[in-house]
Amino acid sequence: MTLSQLDDTDLIDLIAQRNETALGELYDRYHRLIFSVALSVVGRQEEAEEITLDVFTRVWEKAHTYRSERAKVYTWLTRLARNRAIDVLRQENVRPMKYSVSWADVWPEPPANSDPPESAVQMTLQKQRVRQAIAILPNTQKEVLALAYFKGYSHSEIAQALDLPLGTVKGRIRSGMQKLRDLLQDE
């Protein structure tokens, strides 16, 4: 069996045993996703690459702490990426302002490999499913959810950035999240 046939959890086990090739395989699977999240948060290629590097370096150092019962591997990675990227934004003392944060179009890019492994196909389908659900939301809800998720803004920071009453922001976030939950649970 080759590394590309192993599931993500097995790869993490190998990385915890200091297997560099396994880290390379995990990087190949998820570097685009991690970079995409980081870039959506910080908006700059160089910083997004540094964050991507940080995430996989941390996986190398902390693979032994991963617990599969707590989160899927890609969830663990994207949480690390989002937290690190928002941390970078906050370090820069970025003030809330009018931001244009957008979600991706419904159709994701096809996997780069012409004969993708099953996990890549599943990831592509999952992306499509999530993007379809978000595409259904009104733009007003998409906007506040994107600011909360990609910029780490609180209710009051979003209200300030969009010049909206606080109650309006709270309502849009609650409604958007409820709608997303319903859409994703139904499938």
Added chain:
Amino acid sequence: MRNAEHEHILELIPAYALNSLDADEEAIVGQHLSGCEICRAELATYEAVVDVMPLAAPDATPSRALKERLMAQIKAAPLPETAETISLAPSRPEGGGWQRISEAMQNLLAGPRWRPVALLFIIALVVSNVLLWQQLNEPSPDAWRRIRLTGSEVAPEATGIIYISADGLNGTLIVDKLPQLSPEQQYQLWLIQDGQRTSGGVFSVDDDGYRGIQIESPQPLQDFGAFGITIEPAGGSPGPTGERVLGYNL
């Protein structure tokens, strides 16, 4: 718990999962969750939504060189727990390996027909291993110096490691288990030479107290005899003003 209060908390849970509540409401929900199984179950359903949100980030691809940087970086810092200097060179042969080779050779020599061939093989093996041994004992140009920082009374569990490249032009600081700070505070690394302190970077840590940063230095890092990390106002200070949490002195 009154029904009205419970309903109010339920309304806030979607935003709590998204980490977008303001601090006062976040504290209220957090306290409520610790004693309410229903709300914890509700939270789990929203956390599942948040976990798939990154899949809707617009697709982007980093430069091809990034993977090479990653692989070079982990080779430079494999984190052996005891060694103070780490190297990109392969590790030294273990005594157990020599013992196994010796036993194999003894078995080989036991057969008289193979004795001349075996002797030649052993001589070649010894010569090649002596050469390898000499090569491994030479200082590697790729060796990184590793400096372990120790926690002060303020942060006794905290650990830190500084990696300095052989030429002293590159350095990385990795800290772990540092205490959480208020939003108005950050940690600051100090590079110390003859009592003069130069800032090497300002940073925050994640929920585990972990962070890795590239050290900023106006001169080669081997010029500095000590390093310290203090708590400073957000954005850093011209000189250390707060409590020291990690340090190293030659």
